[in-house]
Amino acid sequence: MSRAQLTSTVEQNGGGSLSSFIAGKNFLANGAMDIFQRSTSATFSSGGYFAPDRWVAIAGTSQTFSQESTIVPSGFRYSLKMLANATATLGQLQTQQVIETANAIYLAGQTVTFSAYIYGSSSTSIGIGIQYNTSVDATWNGGGWSSISATSGGTGTATTSWSKITGTYTIPSNAKTVLVQIYNNATVSSSAAIYFTGLQLELGSVATPFSRAGGTVQGELALCQRYYWRGISGASYGFLNGAGFSYTSSNAQISVTYPVTMRAIPSSVDYSSLVVQDSAAGIFSLSSITLDASVTNTIGASFAGTTSGMTTNRFLRLLGSGSTAYIGFSAEL
Amino acid sequence: MNTQIITTTNLDGTTTDHVIIDWGNNQFTSMLKADYEAQQAVQANPAQYGVR
Numbered sequence: 415m416s417r418a419q420l421t422s423t424v425e426q427n428g429g430g431s432l433s434s435f436i437a438g439k440n441f442l443a444n445g446a447m448d449i450f451q452r453s454t455s456a457t458f459s460s461g462g463y464f465a466p467d468r469w470v471a472i473a474g475t476s477q478t479f480s481q482e483s484t485i486v487p488s489g490f491r492y493s494l495k496m497l498a499n500a501t502a503t504l505g506q507l508q509t510q511q512v513i514e515t516a517n518a519i520y521l522a523g524q525t526v527t528f529s530a531y532i533y534g535s536s537s538t539s540i541g542i543g544i545q546y547n548t549s550v551d552a553t554w555n556g557g558g559w560s561s562i563s564a565t566s567g568g569t570g571t572a573t574t575s576w577s578k579i580t581g582t583y584t585i586p587s588n589a590k591t592v593l594v595q596i597y598n599n600a601t602v603s604s605s606a607a608i609y610f611t612g613l614q615l616e617l618g619s620v621a622t623p624f625s626r627a628g629g630t631v632q633g634e635l636a637l638c639q640r641y642y643w644r645g646i647s648g649a650s651y652g653f654l655n656g657a658g659f660s661y662t663s664s665n666a667q668i669s670v671t672y673p674v675t676m677r678a679i680p681s682s683v684d685y686s687s688l689v690v691q692d693s694a695a696g697i698f699s700l701s702s703i704t705l706d707a708s709v710t711n712t713i714g715a716s717f718a719g720t721t722s723g724m725t726t727n728r729f730l731r732l733l734g735s736g737s738t739a740y741i742g743f744s745a746e747l
Numbered sequence: 748m749n750t751q752i753i754t755t756t757n758l759d760g761t762t763t764d765h766v767i768i769d770w771g772n773n774q775f776t777s778m779l780k781a782d783y784e785a786q787q788a789v790q791a792n793p794a795q796y797g798v799r
Contacts, residue, residue: 682778
């Protein structure tokens, strides 16, 4: 019996001294759907990261992902609601999480168990799966993925009562990157919804009680910010963690420090309604921004913002023109 | 969704092409044009990242 099984199955369930919340037992960040930095509800029809942190939507048809706080199992605050806005055939209502090589390497050659709590607005067949890639830090849409057959489990039925789905797999020894996936295992009709939470991937052949990967909600947030973080102004002209100077009348040079060291140099920046305020209290809207690759790394970035009418060589600070203005950096897989 | 290409001059005098993606509703994403083109190439074949 593995240590994880021993501690979780024997000691925890038997009232032992160890807590079921053990940071690092769960290889999946945001398994309890606590963190939605981008948006708590997003509608889309193509794949990408839209709502829950670290969980990418595969989307072959229109659907809405949202953070659900009413339909949740006992002991959880949130779940992920995946709503079909049109008929979704097998696998179109799907989310995946890619585990980077620094963590996935500990799964190579091991027996693992993937588990999740599932619920459906109507009876829905659900599948879970694990895939591996022999490339370092492979991306969800970069190709090269191979599926792993479950040695047990891997399917279940979501109903109007919460239940747990589990699957056990053996990860090939040459795996460098691993992803987990959960999806509709049969066609679902428009307006049907399925809900997931408590997603956990752990060593061993037994699904033990859920534990956040980061141990606490703050730990979970920091884990997610390793891959993506977004600063939201929160108020009219709220501060957005950036400062710089007016290089020309139309070019604002701004530097931002990330809240945590990121997985890799961010490859993109999201933004909305950004302005800069100069040292004479002038406000200038930024029409576009471009990352400066030569002074961007895993702890901070510099970027150029395009505007007009500034006086050169003035101090600038980065603000949002409204409460929902934001800037976000992505180093996702 | 609309895209715009912007060419910037770096501190060392070289130039870099960026893509600005306009998602509507005043929301944008900016990335290197090379990264954008790589993403577009793989997303043209969605079957490779679905259920296998």
